[in-house]
Amino acid sequence: MAPSVSVIAQPEHTTIQLAKSNANSQNGQDVLEDYTGNYQFAHIEEAQVSRAMIKRYFNTMYERAVSDVVIIGAGSAGLSCAYHLGKTRPDLKITIIEANVAPGGGAWLGGQLMTPMVVRKPANRFLDELNVPYEDEGPFVVVKHAALFTSTILSKVLAMPNIVMMNATAVEDLIIREDFQGKQRVAGVVTNWTLVALNHDTQSCMDPNVITAPVIVTATGHDGPMGAFSAKRMVSAGLLKELGNMRGLDMNRSEPAIVNGTREVIPGLIMAGMELSEHDGANRMGPTFGGMMGSGIKAAVEALRIFES
Ligand code: AHZ
Numbered sequence: 001m002a003p004s005v006s007v008i009a010q011p012e013h014t015t016i017q018l019a020k021s022n023a024n025s026q027n028g029q030d031v032l033e034d035y036t037g038n039y040q041f042a043h044i045e046e047a048q049v050s051r052a053m054i055k056r057y058f059n060t061m062y063e064r065a066v067s068d069v070v071i072i073g074a075g076s077a078g079l080s081c082a083y084h085l086g087k088t089r090p091d092l093k094i095t096i097i098e099a100n101v102a103p104g105g106g107a108w109l110g111g112q113l114m115t116p117m118v119v120r121k122p123a124n125r126f127l128d129e130l131n132v133p134y135e136d137e138g139p140f141v142v143v144k145h146a147a148l149f150t151s152t153i154l155s156k157v158l159a160m161p162n163i164v165m166m167n168a169t170a171v172e173d174l175i176i177r178e179d180f181q182g183k184q185r186v187a188g189v190v191t192n193w194t195l196v197a198l199n200h201d202t203q204s205c206m207d208p209n210v211i212t213a214p215v216i217v218t219a220t221g222h223d224g225p226m227g228a229f230s231a232k233r234m235v236s237a238g239l240l241k242e243l244g245n246m247r248g249l250d251m252n253r254s255e256p257a258i259v260n261g262t263r264e265v266i267p268g269l270i271m272a273g274m275e276l277s278e279h280d281g282a283n284r285m286g287p288t289f290g291g292m293m294g295s296g297i298k299a300a301v302e303a304l305r306i307f308e309s
Pocket of ligand 1: 072073074075076077078097098099100103104105106107169170171172219220222226227228229272273274275284285286287288289292
């Protein structure tokens with residue numbers, strides 16, 4: 001039961017007093033929101049804090065061990081996919097695995113570590129959908145700070161009840177099995193906390209965990225310490241002869257190539273964003289983000305097609 005709240009307006013500040021009457025939730029203590037030196041918190045046992053986190057985190061891991069969709073990578077492409085998919089199909093259990101502590105990939109800044117984010121039309125429609133303001137420059141728009149896009153989409157994605165994100169968690173491998181036609185398909189991901197994944201050379205075997213899902217969307221960015229993860233694994237697993245390797249910067253070729261090329265590259269695995277440039281040998285676009293948004297949405301459309309077929 002929510003505690004009853006009385007608000008006492010005072011000339012120079014507002015005091016919110018939660019009444020003593022709700023003995024259960026307040027343990028009979030006063031709590032007081034008062035910024036004149038009398039602020040009082042409800043008493044808490046330290047172990048309650050631990051248990052509040054542990055119970056939820058491990059319940060989530062238990063529940064999401066079987067997901068409907070796993071999205072690998074919470075950059076601009078992965079988050080755009082999560083938003084469109086989560087909104088269109090609130091019944092699907094969508095689990096995002098992000099290796100970094102901070103989700104968002106490269107979308108906290110524009111180009112050369114500058115703050116404005118350029119988005120070519122018509123991808124500004126996605127900004128309208130998210131209610132992210134921008135300046136219109138004709139063929140493109142400019143968001144005043146890339147972090148405004150990233151924080152907005154993150155907040156909307158995380159507020160969706162069907163979406164869970166596990167950050168500081170790396171996908172270390174894919175579950176690859178034969179389907180009933182004898183074809184190899186991706187059926188899940190192998191995960192570990194990133195700090196563990198980074199220490200396989202310093203410790204003896206630290207086995208991972210798994211999440212199964214009929215659809216995996218991989219959006220791990222271009223090659224780097226963690227990037228292009230699934231594309232590289234496809235090569236080492238013999239599912240792809242070789243990487244196409246990202247080509248030089250050409251904004252006009254690259255953005256439509258990435259959006260239109262976003263697809264199920266092998267059964268069960270949809271590839272989006274700059275990871276696809278490594279797979280297909282497509283050009284890079286540099287600091288313009290409409291292609292990432294479009295590719296994420298196309299990945300969601302592909303996932304919907306699989307669920308509806
Ligand atoms: O941490 C990575 C990042 O947040 C995450 N990631 C990578 N490997 C992972 C793994 N397990 C879990 N094994 C992993 N997470 O994936 C995210 C990728 O985000 P990104 O921003 O790097 O990629 P994107 O494709 O969403 O956006 C690319 C943005 C670029 S790069 C570029 C250019 O180089 O020309 N231009 C644009 C717009």
